[in-house]
Amino acid sequence: xxxxxxxxxxxxxxxxxxxxxxxxxxxxxxxxxxxxxxxxxxxxxxxxxxxxxxxxxxxxxxxxxxxxxxxxxxxxxxxxxxxxxxxxxxxxxxxxxxxxxxxxxxxxxxxxxxxxxxxxxxxxxxxxxxxxxxxxxxxxxxxxxxxxxxxxxxxxxxxxxxxxxxxxxxxxxxxxxxxxxxxxxxxxxxxxxxxxxxxxxxxxxxxxxxxxxxxxxxxxxxxxxxxxxxxxxxxxxxxxxxxxxxxxxxx
Amino acid sequence: xxxxxxxxxxxxxxxxxxxxxxxxxxxxxxxxxxxxxxxxxxxxxxxxxxxxxxxxxxxxxxxxxxxxxxxxxxxxxxxxxxxxxxxxxxxxxxxxxxxxxxxxxxxxxxxxxxxxxxxxxxxxxxxxxxxxxxxxxxxxxxxxxxxxxxxxxxxxxxxxxxxxxxxxxxxxxxxxxxxxxxxxxxxxxxxxxxxxxxxxxxxxxxxxxxxxxxxxxxxxxxxxxxxxxxxxxxxxxxxxxxxxxxxxxxxxxxxxxxxxxxxxxxxxxxxxxxxxxxxxxxxxxxxxxxxxxxxxxxxxxxxxxxxxxxxxxxxxxxxxxxxxxxxxxxxxxxxxxxxxxxxxxxxxxxxxxxxxxxxxxxxxxxxxxxxxxxxxxxxxxxxxxxxxxxxxxxxxxxxxxxxxxxxxxxxxxxxxxxxxxxxxxxxxxxxxxxxxxxxxxxxxxxxxxxx
Numbered sequence: 276x277x278x279x280x281x282x283x284x285x286x287x288x289x290x291x292x293x294x295x296x297x298x299x300x301x302x303x304x305x306x307x308x309x310x311x312x313x314x315x316x317x318x319x320x321x322x323x324x325x326x327x328x329x330x331x332x333x334x335x336x337x338x339x340x341x342x343x344x345x346x347x348x349x350x351x352x353x354x355x356x357x358x359x360x361x362x363x364x365x366x367x368x369x370x371x372x373x374x375x376x377x378x379x380x381x382x383x384x385x386x387x388x389x390x391x392x393x394x395x396x397x398x399x400x401x402x403x404x405x406x407x408x409x410x411x412x413x414x415x416x417x418x419x420x421x422x423x424x425x426x427x428x429x430x431x432x433x434x435x436x437x438x439x440x441x442x443x444x445x446x447x448x449x450x451x452x453x454x455x456x457x458x459x460x461x462x463x464x465x466x467x468x469x470x471x472x473x474x475x476x477x478x479x480x481x482x483x484x485x486x487x488x489x490x491x492x493x494x495x496x497x498x499x500x501x502x503x504x505x506x507x508x509x510x511x512x513x514x515x516x517x518x519x520x521x522x523x524x525x526x
Numbered sequence: 527x528x529x530x531x532x533x534x535x536x537x538x539x540x541x542x543x544x545x546x547x548x549x550x551x552x553x554x555x556x557x558x559x560x561x562x563x564x565x566x567x568x569x570x571x572x573x574x575x576x577x578x579x580x581x582x583x584x585x586x587x588x589x590x591x592x593x594x595x596x597x598x599x600x601x602x603x604x605x606x607x608x609x610x611x612x613x614x615x616x617x618x619x620x621x622x623x624x625x626x627x628x629x630x631x632x633x634x635x636x637x638x639x640x641x642x643x644x645x646x647x648x649x650x651x652x653x654x655x656x657x658x659x660x661x662x663x664x665x666x667x668x669x670x671x672x673x674x675x676x677x678x679x680x681x682x683x684x685x686x687x688x689x690x691x692x693x694x695x696x697x698x699x700x701x702x703x704x705x706x707x708x709x710x711x712x713x714x715x716x717x718x719x720x721x722x723x724x725x726x727x728x729x730x731x732x733x734x735x736x737x738x739x740x741x742x743x744x745x746x747x748x749x750x751x752x753x754x755x756x757x758x759x760x761x762x763x764x765x766x767x768x769x770x771x772x773x774x775x776x777x778x779x780x781x782x783x784x785x786x787x788x789x790x791x792x793x794x795x796x797x798x799x800x801x802x803x804x805x806x807x808x809x810x811x812x813x814x815x816x817x818x819x820x821x822x823x824x825x826x827x828x829x830x831x832x833x834x835x836x837x838x839x840x841x842x843x844x845x846x847x848x849x850x851x852x853x854x855x856x857x858x859x860x861x862x863x864x865x866x867x868x869x870x871x872x873x874x875x876x877x878x879x880x881x882x883x884x885x886x887x888x889x890x891x892x893x894x895x896x897x898x899x900x901x902x903x904x905x906x907x908x909x910x911x912x913x914x915x916x917x918x919x920x921x922x923x924x925x926x927x928x929x930x931x932x933x934x935x936x937x938x939x940x941x942x943x944x945x946x947x948x949x950x951x952x953x954x955x956x957x958x959x960x961x962x963x964x965x966x967x968x969x970x971x972x973x974x975x976x977x
Contacts, residue, residue, distance in 0.1 A: 317831040317862050319965040376849050401969035428955075475963065477861075521965040 284357035415460025611638035617782035642912030695729035704823035798883035816921035820904030835859035881918035
């Protein structure tokens with residue numbers, strides 16, 4: 276038996292939106308002390324690592340560890356019917372393998388949706404020693420990524436002790452975006468050694484856009500030609516982290 | 527073929543073409559009118575004899591040759607023959623367009639004339655020969671108000687749904703006149719004239735199509751899926767689609783032939799793609815090949831989730847690159863989630879997507895698919911999008927070349943194409959992705975080797 280209750284539907288909706296940009300079917304691990312999800316997108320280029328301790332919820336109870344696999348876009352369709360400050364309750368009936376979603380606000384409605392067969396796959400996190408750690412506003416990052424998207428579909432991120440530089444070059448046009456340490460966008464920067472790595476802009480843009488709804492501050496960690504880790508600070512003890520593999524041009 | 531051309535032929539008879547004809551062994555004919563001179567100016571110098579354009583044969587002479595053969599048969603206002611069946615809906619003046627049947631002055635089974643599914647392997651000459659026998663009757667119709675357009679349009683619709691050739695008497699307001707367009711993108715067809723009257727014999731309808739036609743609550747998209755699943759040929763679905771035979775009654779409308787071809791390819795492949803995405807990935811690299819009408823297709827399948835790209839390269843001297851000095855390449859791609867905008871390269875993108883999805887569907891596998899097309903100077907004139915669909919379908923029927931690595935695939939492709947491999951790679955988003963984009967799994971457990 277597993278139930279939870281969220282006082283503000285927006286919290287749940289934003290979090291599920293963040294998951295939806297990478298995965299369509301998600302297998303959540305449900306423990307007495309919280310729910311977790313670690314999954315890769317179908318092309319295995321990006322990964323989400325998500326944790327919600329039970330303290331995030333008004334009510335939370337899971338009698339024993341279990342797994343729950345659901346179609347994220349279907350769930351999102353239901354959550355889009357909620358408005359701010361409405362109360363959402365989730366109930367998993369393991370006998371019928373159905374998830375019940377109860378929304379209480381101006382009026383009450385209750386939906387049921389099927390759960391799917393859970394995957395047994397255990398996804399590890401990538402093993403990377405990060406040489407750069409940058410703390411930035413999600414709003415500023417979003418803007419910088421949008422700038423770069425005007426000219427290319429991938430971006431090279433370079434760090435030295437003083438600044439982060441985003442370089443995008445398309446067939447014809449180019450862009451250089453500089454984020455100075457201590458500026459309004461780049462709040463902090465620790466560079467153990469200078470590093471540069473290239474990433475897909477469509478992934479970066481989607482991740483940052485969706486995650487900014489849940490968070491104002493992001494911590495980026497990377498090393499040369501290694502995956503980038505984007506950690507979005509959550510209001511309570513929740514965790515929302517993405518990993519994105521680099522592009523490495525060999526010629 | 528809009529009004530602008532009509533004015534052109536009153537104004538001038540194209541002198542340079544008559545000149546070209548004088549140099550060939552073809553007899554000029556006064557019923558030929560030529561509305562557009564060569565853009566490059568080369569033809570004036572060449573006169574079909576020196577092949578200055580770089581093509582292997584002069585496309586003007588090929589067209590004129592068959593045109594002249596069919597003209598004597600078409601010297602009448604009364605075309606009495608068997609329509610394959612075939613209809614053509616123009617796009618000029620949309621939403622007020624010209625619609626009507628295509629009828630050859632021949633009474634026999636002409637089904638082949640409008641069934642590209644059976645054309646693969648035929649030469650350009652064969653295709654031009656029977657296509658140029660098709661006389662196009664034209665009648666103005668508003669795409670939405672076709673119900674009120676009268677008997678001619680009603681008969682045209684009936685004809686479009688027929689399963690076999692139908693006897694048709696096409697009475698024209700004047701003798702059909704032809705235009706020889708040098709930059710035309712429609713498959714070749716014969717002369718045209720406005721319709722005075724149209725008589726259509728007893729047509730037996732395809733019963734699947736008839737069922738969708740009479741179901742005025744069934745939306746067009748599911749109707750198209752259903753017919754395809756029942757085994758109705760894409761051409762027949764498209765023909766019925768163009769005369770507004772499907773959809774909720776009030777939404778039905780005529781669709782210009784060119785658009786209807788792409789619409790049907792797009793609707794069908796979109797549906798197949800969603801199914802393909804539920805299947806396991808292929809487990810080795812595959813390359814499928816087909817050559818036809820001066821077009822070489824190499825279709826690469828990469829063991830990965832579904833995504834799709836089509837790139838075409840045009841040699842100088844080919845249809846869409848007549849006077850250039852360099853190879854011109856166009857391409858478009860989509861990721862796992864599909865696309866929401868129209869592919870820049872046009873109808874062939876969707877036609878090839880359908881052909882590759884058909885195979886993946888049959889094998890119950892998904893893959894990243896890259897369709898590469900090299901058009902050689904032997905491709906002297908455009909024959910229509912069907913060439914791409916049937917050429918790629920033919921590739922899919924062949925035994926694929928199998929490889930263990932992408933490097934081996936590229937080496938193989940490089941040996942097949944005349945255009946250097948590097949150019950293909952630089953143009954291909956998906957190849958660049960496969961080569962350069964690392965996967966997160968590369969960084970699990972042991973530290974990755976420097977790539």
